[in-house]
Amino acid sequence: MKRTVCFGAAVATLLSTGAGFADEGDTLAEVKGRDQLICGVNAGLVGFASPDANGNWTGFDIAICKAVAAAVLGDPTKVKYVPTTGQTRFTALASGEVDILSRNSTWTFSRDTDLNLDFAGINYYDGQGFMVPRSLGVSSAKELGGATICIQTGTTTELNLADYFRANNMEYQPVNIDSNAEGEQQYMAGACDAYTTDASGLAATRAAFANPDDHIILPEIISKEPLGPVVRHGDNNWGDIVRWTLYALIAAEEYGVTSANIDELASNSENPEVQRLLGTTGDLGAMIGLDADWAKRAIKASGNYGEIFAKTIGEETPIGLARGLNAQWTQGGLIYAMPFR
Amino acid sequence: MSEIHAQSVPYVRDTMLPPAAPPSRQTGVVRWLRMNLFSGWFNTVLTILGIGIIWFLFHHFWPWLSHSVWKADSVQQCREIIAARWGEGATGGCFAVIRERWHQYLFGFYPRAGYWRPIMTMGLLFIAITPVLFSVSPAIRRWVLAATGLITILLMGVAETPDWSVILMWALFGIALLMAEYAPRRLFIFTVLYPVVAIWLLWGGSLWYPLMLLAGFAVGYGVIRAVPPRRSGLATFLAIAAAVIWWLFLAEPVSGLLQDMAAMRLMPVDSNDFGGFLLAVVIGVSGIAMSLPLGIVLALARRSDMFLVHIFSVIFIEFIRGVPLITLLFVASLLLNYFLPPGTNFDIILRVIIMVTIFAAAYMAEVIRGGLAALPRGQYEAADSLGLNYWQAQRLIILPQALKISIPGIVGTFIGMFKDTTLVGLIGLFDPLKGISDFVRSNFAWKGIYWEPFIFVGLIFFVICFSMSRYSMYLERRLSRENR
């Protein structure tokens, strides 16, 4: 009897430390009060979000969390990363468990409207592709009729795959798998002829193989997968902060502001847009409830968009993704920051 | 016909012949083989089949195991080493991943400097459960305490540990050993205090707050003592009121004050940093500790004469037992937020523990109900004839015996629950089996590693569960001897 009561007290302790009151609008105040940003991330995807042996998270999606934390709290390390699965991610966001979801989630109509989410922007333009062993002798996805295809359940890719094969009047046998790691295992063992997921994921997977050259990624991209950070619908100020932090990273690359030269440019840049971005002139920060240096800190956290890309998933890394669609609009890509004015 | 006469005596041997050695096929190894392996065609076939199975397993797995690599930085390096050492095309295990990541399989993301805290918690757990589980004989108690104490202190020595905690550990185990020798019943104090200490050690923060929460009971007790015993109803009411007031309004400021005076504070660790076997053990142990009392209440309720109480407990037990644990975990991770007041949002591990507790309690209730049913009717009648009321009878006569009978079942439930903690990986927590492995494989160096973590994790699970089941079998034998 006494035991129960003791545990009751213990539970009360935990409750009182863990309980918080989320939503009803003011995420910014809440994050500031907590002095910590809670960021929902992928439980492990090479290059985008993965913890190392010491539990330090790195990756392309992680950089967004760090930038937001730096902008809001002034310290990129004040982030708590909450790993989410494909199934738990949106619930975690909706219930206030996380402040922001930076986890390669595709922006779709129903997610934006029916699930009451707000996509704060796009940090990676992806598309679904196929990877096959070179020895299969296939050079186009159109030749995959009758093939066995590994697919991760619960993702938009599952629906795209069904639609693609239906539209092209081909048969296929899906092998549904639970996680990326399982999928790779199946593909490597030859249990499926082709593996399909976002092209970035395919590249990362392929790069880790013992013989990457034995596998080819087919030219067809069968879907649009714009990925970006997600916030709750309704808290527009918080959405603005995340959106413009992302744009600050992108704009920084456009104007050549890097983590190396940012201090210098902040003091002597001639470009009025850079001045406004870095808070030298104007007072953009105050309009979203932050101070003048917010963007400067965000860019300093892990560099501008281009630096982050190059460091985590770019061609210098083992993953080796080319910029492609994700080049700046000035370079013929789709990455485009709205003007800071 | 009449050749038999007086002096013809029947032939009687008067000396014993020396015993002949049994035929060679009836002695030694040969006999043993004949008796145990080749007694009849069916047995012979079985033996050959058995040898075949052993040879098959050995033939398939030995080369892989014997080619294993323990020192490498990545899978690629492992492959190179194996190819260099045993030739191209050889396969081997790459256990280097365990060597590099063992700490994450055991502790998850728990800060490295704080590893002594889970170790100490684990060691203290054995003191706490000694009066419950190891009380069959003083010898067992002595051995368990001494062995776990030494192992804990050894492990704490290996991990980076502040000196005071090592000294504290020596002291605690010394006291526990002395108490186990001279006042074994007093050991329950450890059991009662353990949850608070364990939570403080694992999650960190100020010690004063949990202590002050505990002090609420002391306040209530003090009030009961202060009020004249005749007014027992009033006393209970006042005690509860005092305790609630203490918890709501006084516990926090007082603990803050004490914290300022004498800081007793450990670095707080977030629930998200829990992972691996630490997570499994935390969920498993707290689940079992809370499900036991809940299970007893449910079992008593199910056997109750009161119709409504009976029906509610039947509905609860059958509902929980009728759905898979994974759906309850989904409720914890996806739906609980719908069921709680708007804006409530508490720790995912706590939510999982609550669900696992509810799940285990339903099974526990059935186990204990079995124990209650197995008690002879006479025990209940004896309690009635002594004039004991319901609770006295349960507490003094029925439950001690029923619980003793159900120990194997209780341990069985615990083993099952401990194994089921692997399912939390499916809702995104870092369980040792899938959660940790998936994220280790998400690192570039260890992509494609597959079997080695499974073997490592499976081995640990096997050792823990197997020793628990063996101990419960030993207990069963012990207790059945007592009953005779």
Add this chain to the structure above:
Amino acid sequence: MIDRASAGRQDPPFRLSMLIYDKRYRSLTFQVIVFILVMSLVWWLINNTITNLANLGKDIDFGFLFSRAGYDIPQQVIPYNSDDTHFRAALIGLLNTLLVSFLGCIAATIVGVTVGVLRLSNNWLFARLMTIYVEIFRNIPLLLWILIIFAVFTEITPAPRAYRGEEGIDLFLGMVAPTNRYTAIPAIIAARSPGALELGRIAIPWLAIIFIGLLVAAVMLRRAINARASRIQERTGQRPVTWPVNLALFVVPPIALWIIFGLYLEIPQLAGFNFSGGISVDNSFVALWLALTLYTGAFIAEIVRAGILSVSKGQSEAAFALGLRPNRTMNLVILPQALRVIVPPLISQYLNLTKNSSLAIAVGYMDLRGTLGGTTANQTGRELESILLMMLVYLAISLLISGAMNIYNSRVRLKER
């Protein structure tokens, strides 16, 4: 005396405190309090849910079940494609759950009984091996076994294309092709097909219906014949020979069917990436089934062993003294008595197996949890409805199994008297 006694029996006037202190009212009071507490808890939960849903702008609506599912399911018992509704997808999942649970229960019983008996055999080596099997499987989480068995299947079997060409592998026995995705086995095809019974989109071949009908008839006939033989045995002491008739009952109809309808085996052929023709049994299904079988089998083996050990030794000694052969002793004396001990825990093992089949997602077998509680919940964002519905279905299955088995159990128990 009498006056005082009757006066004592007079009920004292009712006071409020009697609700607590009087035994007659106390249980009533207590029940009312419990009822109010439970109801207010339920009300609180429902109220919270309604408020939360309103805050999120959602409602409880099962309409999503009838919209297009849009995803494919590898293993289907009844026809399904991505244009079908979520409801049908859930139904496919349910049927998959039932299929693997049913086959798993049967196989686990066979494995469990065999191992349980073998553990008691006097073959030293095999008894040890069986002990090792039981201990290893009981003490390692099921999820690990599912993953391991699936991985073993994937790793040791060849890809379909290994069967191609001149130097390709030959089909096992010329008709079975184990691959790392599925095992292709021959299908039975009728040259003169009697057609199929069309129920909506489900087509059940008449051949299968006829075959099952004949099988059921054969079982019933066999019972009747054996009962008649027993009657004759009791009357005359001579048991008529029944086995030729019994054998014929089970052998003749299939052969007759074979000849009448011109049945032949359709050997799977490699076409393109995969085998076509014949039947493909997915590895995910086999791995899940095998893992469930071996895991539950280990538990059942312990139950069977304990059951057999619970029959006192005197029983088997008495049977031997009567001159019964060992296998008849087992069948006639030991097992019937052991069954009473075995059946109740066996039922809960069946329930466990059914519930454990929800781990199917680990190997991508789309069961109820994979369709309704997985992809559907995830794609529609209706996790509240999907998960509650899924729990209800599992609950219904569990209650059905335990209900059916309890009936059986009470029958077995009656023989005790």
